[in-house]
Amino acid sequence: MAAIEQNPRITTAWSLMLLLSLASAGVLLQAFAQLDGNGFISIDCGLPGTVSYVDEETSLSYAPDAAFTDTGSNHDISDDYITPELSRIHRNVRSFPDGKRNCYTLRSLMAGSKYLVRATFKYGDYDRLSRPPIFDLYVGVNFMSEVNISDPDAVVILEAVVVVVDDVVQVCLVNTGTGTPFISGLELRPLKDSLYPQANATQGLLLLGRRNFGPTNKSDMVSQPKDPTPGYIAILHFAELQLLPANTLREFYINLNGKPWYSKPYSPTYLYTDTVYNTDTSRGPGRTKDIEDGYSDFGGRPAPAIGGFTRRYDISINATANSTLPPTINAIEVFSVVPTTNIGTDSKDRSKSNNTVKPQNELTGNGYGHSSLHLENRRFTYRKLEMITDGFQRVLGRGGFGYVYSGFLEDGTQVAVKLRSHSSNQGVKEFLAETHILTRIHHKNLVSMVGYCKDGEYMALVYEYMAEGTLQEHIAGSDHDERCLTWRQRLRIALESAQGLEYLHKGCNPPLIHRDVKATNILLNEKLEAKIADFGLSRAFGHNSDTHISTNTLVGTPGYVDPEYQATMQPAIKSDVCSFGVVLLELITGKPAILRDPEPTSIIQWARQRLARGDIEGVVDARLPSDDHNVNGVWKVADVALKCTAIASVQRPTMTDVVMQLQECLELEEGRASGNTTEGFVYTGSSGNLRLHYNHALLADLSAEVSQKNDGFPVDHNFGMLAAMMSTGPATR
Template sequence: MHLWCSYLLILLLLVFVCVQGQNPSSNGFINIDCGITSNTSYVDSFTGLTYVSDDQYIDTGLNDNIPSQYTVKKEYRDLETLRRFPNGTKNCYTLTPVTKGSKYLVRATFYYGNYDGLEKSPSFDLYFGVNFWFTVSLPRSDYFYAPEIIAIAPANYIQVCLVNTGLGTPFISALELRPLNSTLYKLANATQSLNIFERSDLGSNNSLVLRYPYDEHDRLWYSYTESSWNAISTGFSIEGFTFEVPSLVLQTAVVPSTANSSIDITWSTSNKSTMFFVVLHFAEIQIVQNTSLREFYVYANGEQPLKDPVPLKYLTPGYVSYTIRGQKNHNVSLKNSASATLPPILNAYELYTILPVTMLPTDATDVSAIESIKTKYSIRKYWNGDPCLPTNNSWTGVICTINSSRIPRITVLNLSSSGLTGAMVSAFGYLTELEKLYLSTCSLNGATEIISQKNKKEQTSSMYTHNLTKVLNFSFNSPDGGSGHKKSSKAVIFIIVAVVIVLLIVGAVGLFFLCLKMKKKDPTTFGTGNSSDVVDDQNSTSESGAGGKALNFDKKQFSFSELKLITNDFREKIGIGGFGEVFKGRLGEGNEVAVKVRSDSSSQGTQQFLNEVEMLSRVHHKNLVSLVGYCNDGNYIALIYEYMQEGNLQDRLKGISASNAQPLSWKQRLRIAYESAQGTPVFTNVVGTLGYLDPQYVLPASPVCSF
């Protein structure tokens, strides 16, 4: 027994050592010291973090050093160098890897240090992706500024851009990224970000900024106090929940010098419409006797965001948070209640400005295509950051249009006088909204053979080429727009149509014999082992259906009242089929779903419904829409699927998708027909509710479903 205990203790110790010894970079930290020698790195003595050069994150700019008379403390090694950007209006760092939709804290540090000898700090704008972050403007040469933004990654990378506004050369000293849990700072979401205004550790006598490793998220906590406050502290650890405030921050606090005084915090802004997010952190760190009472209220610009007194418990963290705007001058006041005998207490606070996400990045396919073109031809036009945004800083030669979904698309690309040579890469064809392409003085092989994939209703698109002076109208999937090739183009289309028809016939014959073969076997049902258990009466009610009991399936069961909430009382109908109507809905976490509700006229009985749920809970395929859950609530039966925002196959074939998705190309149609004939896993629907799998046409273990 003692031996086993020893083994267990050793194992736990090893786990502890491994966890404590993890390099933060393995947890998603990105630490960039801008301006140090390329391909170098060092371990910061204060944080233990490894900082690297910035050449792997940006390919523009020049390195520079801070003169010795402006050198700062050794704890701030990342302020000894900088990268400046004398050329180009917009220069962007691309931080990767990150996870699209995840939450991050990004910090950019700026220390001018009179590196250029001008004794005049420049002013320039900083962008988080395509949205304005703030204006950098340091009041003195020996000041440094380290703003943070808490935001959602709009893609699988994050771009931080310095934009020259004509008031000096932009520069940057350091750039850092820290992943955050989704539960932290919930006001930071897809529609808005949080920009740090102030973060203070009250009552601390620490002359340095408190950060990692004391704060696992590497937030910067600055020590702050006032002459009218008394500092208090405790040696006991306090673990912060909700905002995960470091124990060292909560272990110190301030109280007014006199019991009847209040704690007042003030700040101001030049724009009264600026929205602030305020977080006050509390923890009782003194033992309060039964004869004493610490009880106080929070006042924000004279109003009470919290009507009750601040709840306090010994060595237990708490907080009060609220948003406020409408004034240029703001204040927070902590005032005692009438019965209080002890003064109010405050351990720390955070102030953020709320930045709306007003713009969305350029279409990902367009970005990938234009980046490929840039790389292939080594285009040096200071093409970095988003190709389309900010609008007045789009890439040279690129013109974009913002579509109805607020997503910029590249519509004009002017590469004239770029001297491009060689083969014309297929990436041009992925600019599906491209209307005009200028290639004068370029010598690209196959320029007239690249077809824009933009699919207008007339199925034509326009492109300028290097060897023609007029706009060429390319027929859909026609390799040439010249009149001399019309016959060959028609011949190609005729052959494709003939091949598709033959393959469809072969596929249909194959399916017929497959179904015939399966029909000869004993009928089976999903979830039962006896074919006599099958009930095919739409008016029949099983025990599960009548009683609303949960089925033995690995899918979530919803009540009918939940369905009404999800679908906003079945407001948006998106389809109808043999089973019933389909409604668009949204789950609590924001995921869109399609809710398929059985109608009274449906030919499908309860047992068929159970079969469908059972079958869908087992089938998983990249081309098959997934089942999210089901409703079996009394007389109400429904299936909840993932929502297919691109519409169904029939609409895609006709080009009438409500989501404005493009019609399927001949190549795509040919692939669908070919894979169906082969019996490979192509999942589409023509029978039942369009776009969603109907179990009447699915054979067990069959790779081809309802085609």
């Protein structure tokens, strides 16, 4: 697919307003774009800071991109490519040297509406390597175009007309191994539903070329073609811009490759826009066509060909015998029809009210049950997996799905290959669920999928390699384990894991429930950065206001399962919160979710009983030196954990609350480590629904709480019954 290259004078006339959400302590938690009065979003990619600017030429506002993506780095292009005429948006870029796929998230859209998405790229030797890259551009999960930067001084523009399925859409750059992806600008414009009817929920339009012959008001360049068929669509725009004198007529025929395109003579109307289009669209095998306009009856010079197309596509407009004026044309647009894929939530996992799941992050359709995958991630054959894993030699771990093996791609990138065992109790449904979810959720604290394999009876997922393994491996270390995590490391891991879950609950619409949050599903890279993994059991809600979804199978892992979910068979957002509270207790204590000495006991009950007595040191991991942490800091995290594991889900905080509290805990710990704190202070907290003060009254309340709730949460947690109820779910993953 061809891109449009224009000179550095290119400018746009679009604008943006940005809304930032700040935590009470002054910490920036999350920023959301809010559309301006015209419904526009305009982003200057690579612009540092948080301050927008007004473009001098268009008088419209452009915003920095930090609120739209959390990966990549900012760069200025080389001074050699900066001229006074160059638009400000093209003077800097954001590049993405890490990861295969990096995305911008555009929010506050109108679900089911039509939008124009425009991405611009000016290389300008920003990396001082003089090697323009080639990479791919996706809108949502759908491939739109290859971005091929052949000239470092060119501005490459890609435009697509798409229908968004919900109030958010992601625009992603995918590394194809031929250079580091980058972007200069990203803009989004709403379109009337009547425009470009070829763009719908099943297909979009990619602009291959546009030639503007006259009007300067871009709002006049609209099209209303009908009867679309897949292939290439050429749209001609006409408007009479002169009030014609009496006894004059502008009338002409429109021909395509020598044949009538428009059956009757056409006469444009004064100050009224109209369009003509081809219904017999080209279906060439990946080849686009040149367009040339000819004024044959009047000796007009053909306009330059549009784009870098490979065959001629002749369009002529010829005056009729009755016409007293020459024909005119205002603009030509050529689009490629791009099929779009919408993937859905399992039809069994809908709320009892039978509300259809409202999609976001392209989680749409009627289920994971189809047998084919049409994803942008690389598809591996089983033979290829054998090659990259050297015959499945090195085992990294094992879960309910099967063994996980180490492998290396052709470029030397290390990956983890999770191969489904034929004896696994997880089947095609879970495999497809995880594959589809991982191609649609993107966050720095969620594991990234490199590719997948579905080759006959063989199924596998290929992930980014996480060098430090699972959090469970670090928690379960021996007393003299050199890998024993410090308290500060544990806090950071807790915060990063919480951020990943918060994204599933708040950054996705419909929200996603992980349903198997546990220490073995939190992976650590070489920097001990935490990422949530294993989405085979994840499910989506129908609406943000829903409280649960209905299932007929209890899934999860003993010791982490929400007791309310166990009793009602209705997993909810707060089920993940409960499981995360168990992970927090594991980080504090260094003990597993189920203690088996002298008999199976929930870590929740074990910790509650000791904390009720004020025995915080008896709860803290014995491997941690006494000078490694502050007791008050541990109390804070312990209180968050106990709130997360409250018996009634309504008493639990949200993951947003948890993120805020853990952020404060980490900041206080870092301040203590640097000497910027006072020993002995008592923290009173700032969250409205987390009581965080530590005194005798609290201990008395906590003791009473444990006494009152023993009947509702027995010491042995009834693990025998739980194991029997989990016949179709993994005991360990």
